[in-house]
Amino acid sequence: MPMSSVSAAKPTYPGVYVEELPSSTRTISTLTTSVTAFVGHTRRGPLNEPVRVTSFAEFERRFGGLGARSAVGYAVHQFFGNGGTVAVVVRVTKAGSGKAACVTLKSTEGHSDSDVLEVHAKEPGVWGNGLRVAVDHDTSCPDDTFNLRVHDARGAARESFTGLSMDPASGRHAPTVVNAGSRLIRVEAVGEGRPDPSGTVSKPFGHRLPDLAVDLTVKIGDVAREFTLYDPDSDGEAPCSVAELALLLERKLRALPDAPGKHAFAGTEVTVLGRRLQVVAGSTDPEDVVRFVGECANDLGLEASVNPPVFPLAGGEDGAAPGPRDLIGSEAAKTGIQALRQVADVNLLALPELAAYERTEDAVTVVSTAQRLCEERRIFLLVDAPATWVGVDTARAGIAAFDAVRGNHAGLYFPHLQLTDPLTGRLRAFPPCGAVAGVIARTDAERGVWKAPAGTEARLAGVHSLTVDLTDRETGLLNPLGVNCLRTFPLTGPTVWGARTLEGTDALDGEWKYVPVRRLALHVEESLRRGLQWVVFEPNDENLWQQIRLAASSYLHTLFRQGAFKGGTPREAYFVKCDSDTTTDEDIANGIVNVLVGIAPVRPAEFVIVKIQQTSGQFEL
Template identity: 80%
Template sequence: MPTHTTYPGVYVEELPSSIRSITTVTTSVTAFVGHTRRGPLNEPVRITSFADFERRFGGLTSRSPVSYAVHQFFGNGGAVAVIVRVAKAGSGTEAQVTLESTEGRSQCPVLTVHAKEPGVWGDGLRLAVDHDTPCPDETFNLQVLDAHGTARESFTGLSMDPGSGRFVETVVNAGSSLIRGAAVGEGRPDPSGTVSKPFHHELPDLTVELTVKIGEVEREFTLYDPDCDGEPPCDVTELALLLEHKLRSLPDAPGKHAFAGAQVISFGRRIQVVGGSTDPGDVVRFLGECANDLGLEASVNPPVFPLCGGEDGDPPGPRDLIGSEARKSGLQALRDIPDVNLLALPELASYASVDDQLTVVSAAQRLCQERRMFLLVDAPAAWGSVDAARAGIGAFDAVRDNHAALYFPHLQLTDPLTGRLRSFPPSGALAGVIARTDGERGVWKAPAGTEARLAGVHGLTVKLTDRENGLLNPLGINCLRTFPMVGPLVWGARTLQGSDALDSEWKYVPVRRLALHVEESLLRGLQWVVFEPNNEQLWQQIRLNASAYLHTLFEKGAFQGGTPRQAYFVKCDKDTTTEADVENGIVNVVVGIAPVKPAEFVIVKIQQLAGQFDL
């Protein structure tokens, strides 16, 4: 705002800079779409390590090519991935359990708990319930455990009242990554374990012999011995501590830890006893008339409530992978996700039908064109020889596009689950190599050559010679080779439109990917132009900002030419934007770049010189 002058002197005013920088976007964030053991269906999840994948999607499984591809991606230098779990339509079931209440006149279901995602993984979840809250007559605590008894999540002070701020559906469904709940009745869920009747203000006679049975193991003990236990308990809390000490002192059966891990909790005027086991069969029961007099036979439940009935979804078919744009499922789930540069579909290689593969590849290419991504296509698993590859590539003529590249053959790696060698589609490892190359050299460097080594790869399913490589390269098939002292590496950098017969200007992978990178960076970096006054001052700022961005790439070696004039140009003036354009609110920016093309063929000529005589 203008400075308001009131006194004679010097005024200092800060002016905003008219220069707006264009920031480069990511180049190697890879999306993997397909079957996983667990995880949210049709919901893109960004991860930064394989440990993230194990935590969110269940890790490796023999039924999931995606899981191995992600493992190879991070093993070869990948940094960020986006995972979309897809299952066959109508398959997959969530594990669940219904908690009941006996607080009313009869036992009735009150809370249904489901695993948050379909799959057998949910069968390993256990729920523990107690009423040890500041309002023990109204609220309850819910704890989620795994099959080993390790606490995963805990929710305290829950209410079954929909009007409460701690309503169980609101708190659990918003805060849990493992479960979701639905109130189906009135009353609170019964606590897990054995819960006593309310004790009076004065405790009953505690010098009694009790018989306790946990599972199939039965033991007898004296609850309170004046000669050994010191002063008697004076309230319910001290009684709970005494009973826990007594139970833990009892000998366990071989292989059991029920008595040694027993817990006794006091809440209100009651106590809750839980054995140290996550086996639902290890119920704590107090037997005999003495136990009844103490109220220890009031409510007997399992130590935990297990979820069950989960089923993994079947691997997706072609329609499931393509998905629906309206429902944002399958590939279409990536439409609204920014900063995704590469797409891998490792499940396609195992499809028996080539038509199914081509249907998905065609849909994936359309998505890549719209979202400026690049598709990594695995050669079909049926291509077991050079002749099979030469015969099969003709089927891909219908999907030859410059937003995709095909790689052959498959990789041989040790399966971490079995310790044996097996073959894998190469797209996951290739995405990692591309990410590593982008980070070390730049997106304009071809992800091929002696620097493009495939980490962890023992061999290839088809060993190629130079002559065989020469048969496949002109067809637009990128070969993976093994060289002495170097090992397996990428030895091709052509798009599917890189066949010699097509003579495309987008023949090479780095040229296509550099153009996508420049397009996306300019698209985002020029958003500020919208609604600015469309005049020469705006055009000058556009030229300045775009030229500064392209000059940075030029200095890094992305373009040909010895001078900026030879490497790129930015044109935005009255020649590109006419008066008619101005009237229609249009500003036209023309950008030209001279990308560096890879040295695919190196020819060394040697000439023998005859002896020379000095005169």
Template identity: 40%
Template sequence: MPVQPTYPGVYIEEISSGVHPITGVATSTAAFIGTFAKGLANEAVQILSQADFEREYGGLDRNSEASYAIQQFFMNGGSQAWVVRVVNDGSPAGSVAGAEANATLTVLGAATKVFNVRAGRRIRGASAINPGEWGNFVRVQVDHNGTAAGATFNLTISQVRVDGNRTTVVATETFNNLTMEPNTPNNAIEVVNQGSRLVQLDRVGLAALGTPAPRPAPSGTISNASLAAAIPAAISALKVAITLASGSSAAIALDYPGSPLLTAPASFAGWAQALQTALRQAGADPTLPPAMRPYLTGATVQALNDGAGANWRFAVLPGAGAQPYDSTAKLVFSGADLGAYKFNAASTGVAQYELAGGADGTVVDATGAWAMPVSVFRGSAAGATGLYALEDVDLFNVLCIPDAPKFAANDMQSLYQEAEIYVEGRRAMIIVDIPEDVVQIDQMQAWMTANDSLRHPNAAVYYPRTFTPDPLNQGRLRSLAPSGTMAGLWARTDTARGVWKAPAGTETQLRNVASLARTMTDQENGLLNPLGINCLRTFPIYSNICWGARTLEGADILASDWKYVPVRRTTLFIEESLFRGTKWVVFEPNDEPLWAQIRLNVGAFMQDLFRKGAFQGTTAKDAFFVKCDGETTTQTDIDLGIVNVEVGFAPLKPAEFVILKISQIARSSSTDA
């Protein structure tokens, strides 16, 4: 700030340099809209890898074209993406099985409903639903810390995956020392809702808890509801009967030679440890049904106080590999000494509470036809749903809707048209996909004619579709729309060469693409290229590559300035970078000092791009100009609060046609001496 001298001496004043560096924005952040096995509905979530996608959205789903497109994006060089999951809202196009539903559970404490558990997580400070069948594989385990009534409890939330006759835990969250008492630092609803990525708790529709607030009932198979305080002697005829939902059942003796239960443990905790060891050792019995062995070999036994202080019980949880891993799997104790040792066979409980009621709604109907309503993809600008969920995203550069070709022709066209208008306002591109039945050259020509209304400078289309190995179908080839692959290729080219380099040519191999739906000749390519259709080609040695770089406004007859993808993307990159990098100008005094600063900063940005090879021309003067002075901004403009900046550049256009001119020369008739 200016110095105000008040005393004799030397004053130092720091002067601003007026430099406001302009940073180039990202150019290859992709956005995907589609249906997925799980994930927050109508929320844009950033993912940075395939692993992120699997955690948030469940990975590949055979009914989701977008899930395979995202895998292709990362495999082909993409590094940043935003994903929006749309769900069936029960509108007529998807009403066969109704809307997608969220899995829920109400946990009881004695006869009191303590809280509801719903599949979902917190985002931007509010609970968000995560509908779908995935929630039916979420389990809730409650234990009481071995303490009397009125004290704390623990919650363990697990998500499991069932593969054939084996169940594995894929995610686990543990929350300890919780209470239902309000206004406490360890209130269960507040702690879980802030920390869980799997579930949210609430008390919607439940009666008041009263004082003191009850705890949820503990889960686990109860092997004794009232084991006497007196330590019993060693057992001689105790068995555990196990019946699984799969139909497997067996009564297993726990008094085998060497069993730790043959000698009475000295404490209830010792009994729990001995029982756990006996169950795990019994699981090695080769005569047991195969599905039962993992149930026992990984079993966990806990000694829990039943709330009365002197009485205890045992909770037995199955091994992580048990099938099924659900509430139907219970342990029932039997044997001649059952009464003497007060093991209560009638008192059994669930191994874990399980969420239920999750449904995916209708993605495909009984015939396998696509049955999602197109309205959920278009969404609502007012509600920030569907396409407009991207309003919460600061920046994306290319939009992909790989499931769009599954809709009827009119619905697909209207969806893409709305998406093109949207990406134009966001200074982004969209890659349009073609339906699976468009295979032959004449079919592609007919499709383009029927969809000429999709011609737009911010859009590109690629032909033909690709075939990729499907991990969910034993590696068999699956027809896949190329938008995800091409979005990844754009990102790879941007990183290696720059956004001004056409994402086409012999260095643009399509990764994880086994073959193309059609192998084209040069002559066939020549029929489509003048129409603004980018072709994917197969060449010896180079394999499958991209062999076109035109926008959908790139048909020869249109003679558009935005004929080429790299020219349009470079322009959008410069526009967005300058839009963000010149906001400091707002409210500055509108006169020559400001104009000079603008010329300095914008010129430095353009000079940097010139040095990187983004423009034509051998000198900066030939490559670009920046003008901001009294000619561009008149006194009338100043009076209106306007400052005009003119920026021009000479774009690099791809060498689309290489013409080699070869001629014969006549041999000279003269001879050397």
């Protein structure tokens, strides 16, 4: 921290004045290296919207978990199971497919019967058919406002919105409040008036209650029971208010025997709505409607409005799996993989559905577009071998289809994995991208982005076996073609045994041959790009160049000390040049400052050759 012996304030006594000044040194922070984006079909979730999740439990809440038709769900599960920590999921479906579940709530207030509020599931899919909504008027203004609760199929309350109004001028306007705060539903006002409450609602009682010593018959669903509403001999003093009547009626209904396995009577709730009563069965089965029958019930006005205990949403349909065009998406509309342009931190991209495409050409088309996006956004693409590669011969014959997309921002992995499907308990083949992404994340955390995510430490957790058991000779045929092989070894089990980019064939022999070298460069580029944002609009002179050199060198030296570069000294490991040689007078006139950075990455020891020499003679200890 710089210190100054000259105070900004006027000295008032002889002595030494010390003032703390803010540091002028700019630092460049290390960014994430293994945030993985998964794009494709999921059971639920917002369409074409990137959502960050940090555990599979969170993925289950937001996207519905595993699904037989969702390769993304299994890939995310394998990602977290192998050490992944942060994923970005983009749900994509076939264009025009899928439908959100819906229910229309009615109003009978004012002697009318009209639709007033449409409730839709937030996203398309059959998952919405399990949602239930309940309405009551138990608010501070029971004649004008209402409450809306959302339940799941098991009856558990998920969300609650209170004091809603149908008046657009109100600060509690139902569509505004619900649509902004709900993850499950959205609502749309389609008429005037507020929705009727759930359950059975009575007429308003007068200030003097009628004779309550009557026998009533109540039916919930198909079960009918008889009871005496008020018995002076056993119930004590008669109720004097609507609230006391509600307590009495609730106690009587809960005492009635239920059908086997049911909780409709035992969980009955009676709520006071101003001068009225609302009776709701203790069940979220829409068939459990409470009905009071007979002349005595009519006299008490217990059936002014009869509705189910909850209003079920229906009509939801899952979207079909996305095709190549759906995955590619639109850059203008930010759909498909183009939705990732909205996300700042994505380091890896997985498209697990490509492996199942019948036509390899379709998969290659998507890979081509994905690679262009990866080059622009500094992302590394994990490509799964097609499911049709069932052996070494089919892999060698099929790899030619990828010649058109042999870039250094992608790596191809073969073969597929055999895991126990949690949904069925049986072994099933899965594309490896999710598990490989998890291994990369684990390797980055333990060793660094410059360590090849392969070798004995790159064990594939939870994998039973591989669809193709490769030998050393077979690996030797595929490795020079830029195929990263997955192998099974006696001590380590299924393991990643390759770290080449798609450009990393022996024939091409490019400088970006290895995955860790390419990913380290991407990491350095993005860190410097963000860490030097402060340079914009600063005076373009030697003082600025010196600050740039200091900030960039400090960042690179930190990586050097961690083992990211080869060389015994910083001079051998990296350099930063920013001066009048890199930035000419013409550049200065055009507002340009040029920074030249060089790094010496550590290439992985892909081939370890052990030479053994036989000697004779005596050994001295």
